[in-house]
């Protein structure tokens with residue numbers, strides 16, 4: 001899950017050669033004016049796009065380094081400093097294992113000292129901060145709560161920021177065991193959802209400081225993809241996050257993904273038992289004294305081993321209960337949506353041949369049924385076989401597509417649309433509006449070597465949202481057009497709480513029509529109703545019948 005690829009890199013077939021193309025705009029060491037934060041003065045750098053100067057403040061510490069006595073604890077404010085701090089380079093990414101989906105190690109710097117954020121703003125907005133404040137877009141990155149970093153995939157704010165004059169903030173939060181380990185009641189001093197607490201802490205930082213950069217603290221839109229989108233759905237239901245943002249954009253994912261408390265606690269003790277702490281009486285103290293590497297080495301082979309759970313102040317109850325009982329702030333406007341073929345990229349974990357990214361092997365009806373049995377329990381399997389396959393056929397391409405659809409529905413598509421529907425259903429007349437999209441245009445240059453069957457896979461939205469096609473020559477004219485439109489939609493929504501016209505079509509919210517706007521330049525202005533209705537109809541039966549053994553994200557061996 002998440003933005004799985006460093007999208008400046010082209011990954012060639014199964015040869016581990018990375019071609020990293022450098023698209024950094026030309027900049028000398030032009031420095032910005034000094035900004036006097038309450039914690040101390042900082043100075044960023046200036047870059048340029050289309051003759052517009054863009055200020056970049058990179059690697060601002062929003063919390064104290066979470067090491068030693070602060071490991072596995074809530075974030076705290078950084079110690080103040082007096083010398084001007086140069087914020088011209090990204091802070092290190094949080095500690096993370098190798099991403100098993102493509103088996104690519106992250107080559108940038110990582111550190112346990114990783115709680116940094118980045119700000120991008122045009123010079124004119126920065127200059128004019130005492131007169132006029134602009135909307136803020138606060139990005140939460142994906143990566144299955146296990147990998148990733150704030151500046152991954154978002155093109156250093158260019159061209160989104162100069163073209164639409166918004167203030168973009170990206171940030172790191174603690175990942176995997178460092179951000180989500182939870183021992184339950186046996187170690188109450190380690191709270192759940194520490195990664196969410198980091199996000200909340202950064203949001204508070206933005207609320208208090210962003211006006212100094214020209215950003216409007218009363219017009220913050222949180223947006224994110226995959227695990228970032230899941231995080232956003234949690235903040236929508238979270239009492240302490242209330243009031244820190246006005247709008248939210250959820251790209252592929254919500255809290256309706258697996259978040260089994262018992263599995264999290266068991267996994268946490270399993271990791272503990274693997275470390276030299278296993279015989280120790282004091283869990284917290286011993287864990288805080290371990291070498292970080294020992295924790296990292298204990299992570300195991302699951303893609304999502306440590307993730308959020310219900311309980312604690314951010315997500316006090318099960319999400320379904322919070323939504324059903326209307327226990328949430330209903331004033332926030334939402335834009336949410338999915339990719340047409342979300343799960344295709346993860347299915348090689350089920351079978352590396354049948355769902356090979358490059359040249360998949362044929363599937364028979366019997367095999368397809370076996371694959372379906374991996375996700376639905378035995379009580380419901382006849383129902384879902386009929387629902388997804390219909391009459392028996394050995395048409396391999398059809399079966400693969402239908403399996404992909406079932407996996408996508410379960411993991412991303414239905415969780416997103418159903419969350420949006422439930423959120424909208426409980427809004428009073430003064431509540432926010434919910435707008436849905438359905439992205440079906442596969443980017444030409446983003447992993448172009450993938451086989452056709454992969455379609456518009458998970459994370460395909462990210463290059464369009466940040467405008468990568470405008471600065472990377474490998475994209476097509478259609479990709480450039482769609483990217484321009486999507487940047488316009490995202491920033492217009494952030495500024496106004498509703499999307500602009502799409503061609504001749506007015507985008508109706510879920511409150512008026514249960515359909516999603518198709519984002520594809522060839523189908524401009526058309527809407528999708530079938531997939532949304534399918535989810536609303538099937539979800540109440542589907543969700544409880546997911547197999548207990550369902551472990552899509554366990555990778556046994558390198559995939560490529």
Ligand SMILES: *[C@@H]1O[C@H](CO)[C@@H](O)[C@H](O)[C@H]1NC(C)=O
Pocket residue numbers: 034035036041
């Ligand atoms: C920041 O503080 C320095 C030193 O006190 C001062 O010279 C400067 O004018 C301040 N800058 C702003 C923008 O307030």
Ligand SMILES: *[C@@H]1O[C@H](CO)[C@@H](O)[C@H](O)[C@H]1NC(C)=O
Pocket residue numbers: 123124127
């Ligand atoms: C911003 O302010 C600086 C310093 O006063 C000035 O040199 C620059 O031209 C201004 N830029 C814009 C776009 O207004």
Ligand SMILES: *[C@@H]1O[C@H](CO)[C@@H](O)[C@H](O)[C@H]1NC(C)=O
Pocket residue numbers: 124125128131132
């Ligand atoms: C600065 O803000 C004022 C007040 O909103 C506005 O009239 C002016 O055009 C802005 N200037 C720039 C350079 O954005």
Ligand SMILES: *[C@@H]1O[C@H](CO)[C@@H](O)[C@H](O)[C@H]1NC(C)=O
Pocket residue numbers: 266267269270273
């Ligand atoms: C961890 O080790 C303890 C003590 O040996 C044992 O009781 C417990 O079951 C183990 N837990 C897990 C999840 O392996």
Ligand SMILES: *[C@@H]1O[C@H](CO)[C@@H](O)[C@H](O)[C@H]1NC(C)=O
Pocket residue numbers: 364365392393394
């Ligand atoms: C599918 O293939 C199997 C094995 O070859 C065969 O037994 C079955 O009749 C075929 N089904 C259809 C609908 O062609």
